[in-house]
Amino acid sequence: MVIVVERISPMVSGLASLGQRPMMRLKHASAFICRDPFCMVQFFFHLRSRKPNRKIVMHRHFLAALVSTSFLLAAPGVVAQTQEAPASYAAMTVRDKADALLTYFINGTKGAMDAEARLMATVGMKAEADLALAQSSAFVHESTPGQMEEVILLRTNGNAALAKKLSAGGIALTDAQKAEFATNIQALAPSVTQFNELMTDFPELKKALRDAGLKRKKALFVSRFLPQALADSKLSLGAALAFARANNIVVAPAVAELAK
Numbered sequence: 001m002v003i004v005v006e007r008i009s010p011m012v013s014g015l016a017s018l019g020q021r022p023m024m025r026l027k028h029a030s031a032f033i034c035r036d037p038f039c040m041v042q043f044f045f046h047l048r049s050r051k052p053n054r055k056i057v058m059h060r061h062f063l064a065a066l067v068s069t070s071f072l073l074a075a076p077g078v079v080a081q082t083q084e085a086p087a088s089y090a091a092m093t094v095r096d097k098a099d100a101l102l103t104y105f106i107n108g109t110k111g112a113m114d115a116e117a118r119l120m121a122t123v124g125m126k127a128e129a130d131l132a133l134a135q136s137s138a139f140v141h142e143s144t145p146g147q148m149e150e151v152i153l154l155r156t157n158g159n160a161a162l163a164k165k166l167s168a169g170g171i172a173l174t175d176a177q178k179a180e181f182a183t184n185i186q187a188l189a190p191s192v193t194q195f196n197e198l199m200t201d202f203p204e205l206k207k208a209l210r211d212a213g214l215k216r217k218k219a220l221f222v223s224r225f226l227p228q229a230l231a232d233s234k235l236s237l238g239a240a241l242a243f244a245r246a247n248n249i250v251v252a253p254a255v256a257e258l259a260k
Helices: 009-016 036-050 059-073 077-082 094-122 126-138 143-168 173-199 201-221 226-246 255-260
Strands: 002-004 022-025 031-034
Touching: 059 094, 094 126, 094 143, 094 173, 094 201, 094 226, 126 143, 143 201, 143 226, 173 255, 201 226, 226 255
Parallel strands: none
Antiparallel strands: 002 031, 022 031
């Protein structure tokens, strides 16, 4: 892009003194080519700082708009940092869901396992709680499909044990423990919503993942466990809510609705 001005030597020399070479002087013309969008910003503010005898061929406001547009087009990374994400995973396109599924699944599983581990610890299942926390910490993007499956199955087995423990009765909690139990139920509840969202457009999503091939291999792998992940969250939440009702532990009505 060429911006024509009457005189530019002071600016060229000024920027050169800073160790920068963002412009190329055109022979037999008072003009320069800006190779760097940041250079354009510098040029614009330089113009504003000069005396009014600097005649610019393009209107100053048009130049400002041009500089801004060129900057945004040339620096998509900056735009990406300021764009608002969709309100939820469910609001994404199928293609975006395919890109985001693995991250959402990992984060949802870790959050659910952490809350379930705290529920276990509150009712005396310390060994199971410690194991769940350790496995949750190890559940990351770099995990192999085999390692991921191991964590997912451990969660399923741990939830079955937790549900059995809670339904057996005979657990006496102090008021402080009851408050902690209610807090942990509240922390577990969002996982039901999250896994429900991951199930939206499920057939189309699996097709998109298959079409992506090796690029989305892990995401396609974990998609097999989405129904189980949702069932696990509903199981642990339902068991915890039943225990809360039997032991006069107050839980928000909206949370109880999620277990249905």
